Amino acid sequence: MELLKYYWRAETPRRIVHPFVRDLIDKVIEGNQPYDVFKELRELRKQLSRTDRVVEVEDLGAGSQRQRGQFRKLSGIVRHSVSREWQCRMLFRLVHYLGAEYRLELGTSVGLSSLYQYFANPQSLMISLEGSPELAKIARQNFDRMEAKHLRLMEGPFAKNLSRALEQLGKLDFAFIDGNHAKAPTLEYFETCLPYTHEHSVLVFDDIYWSQGMQEAWTVIKKHPRVSLTVDLYWAGFVFFHKEQVKTEHYTYIPQWCKPWQWGIDDKK
Numbered sequence: 001m002e003l004l005k006y007y008w009r010a011e012t013p014r015r016i017v018h019p020f021v022r023d024l025i026d027k028v029i030e031g032n033q034p035y036d037v038f039k040e041l042r043e044l045r046k047q048l049s050r051t052d053r054v055v056e057v058e059d060l061g062a063g064s065q066r067q068r069g070q071f072r073k074l075s076g077i078v079r080h081s082v083s084r085e086w087q088c089r090m091l092f093r094l095v096h097y098l099g100a101e102y103r104l105e106l107g108t109s110v111g112l113s114s115l116y117q118y119f120a121n122p123q124s125l126m127i128s129l130e131g132s133p134e135l136a137k138i139a140r141q142n143f144d145r146m147e148a149k150h151l152r153l154m155e156g157p158f159a160k161n162l163s164r165a166l167e168q169l170g171k172l173d174f175a176f177i178d179g180n181h182a183k184a185p186t187l188e189y190f191e192t193c194l195p196y197t198h199e200h201s202v203l204v205f206d207d208i209y210w211s212q213g214m215q216e217a218w219t220v221i222k223k224h225p226r227v228s229l230t231v232d233l234y235w236a237g238f239v240f241f242h243k244e245q246v247k248t249e250h251y252t253y254i255p256q257w258c259k260p261w262q263w264g265i266d267d268k269k
Contacts, residue, residue, distance in 0.1 A: 172198075
């Protein structure tokens with residue numbers, strides 16, 4: 001039902017006239033620029049997805065909708081719990097597009113999405129937080145394998161490590177929040193990150209339609225007075241803080257091919 005509601009209210013690129021959002025769609029959301037590191041990370045994903053090693057997962061968040069139990073195959077974690085390759089590539093393009101330096105991730109898992117975000121700007125610091133010791137161990141191995149020298153991992157509860165990570169970063173250019181998929185923790189992460197953001201920062205919230213609580217959290221975040229612009233992609237929401245924007249605007253994006261009758265229609269211009 002929520003997907004259907006999203007579909008009907010979503011706008012195709014031809015209906016969006018905001019210059020920054022149009023550029024974001026062209027270069028990030030619909031971008032397809034090839035980067036050499038994509039091949040290496042695809043191979044790493046393939047190898048992990050073929051590994052039947054059983055991992056003990058200490059899930060400190062809302063859990064997984066597709067995988068149950070404390071012990072899970074690594075192959076299953078990669079297939080069901082890790083961000084898809086196209087999503088990881090979009091995060092890479094977003095970091096690259098914004099030139100984001102000081103980056104934070106909540107929810108490392110095995111480190112695949114972390115590596116995409118990191119290699120978009122590998123000369124600058126990124127910190128990723130993971131609550132499960134076994135997943136953190138695997139992520140560190142993947143970081144070492146890829147020689148991600150400025151990518152740090154903090155292991156333990158987000159409530160304990162988030163403030164520490166932000167203090168180490170000093171400021172926050174980019175954050176991918178893919179942790180506890182519940183309303184109260186999500187809003188707590190947002191409020192904790194907020195003092196470290198600036199007018200060029202972006203916060204990306206994963207799975208904003210994962211549950212009723214996540215939808216409510218997304219609604220509260222959109223209404224915050226510091227927020228100037230949001231882009232809803234269904235699988236994630238982008239939050240911006242542009243000071244030059246007088247009126248807050250919210251966009252719900254859908255690819256042009258999903259609404260073919262809008263081809264050639266640009267009635268908002």
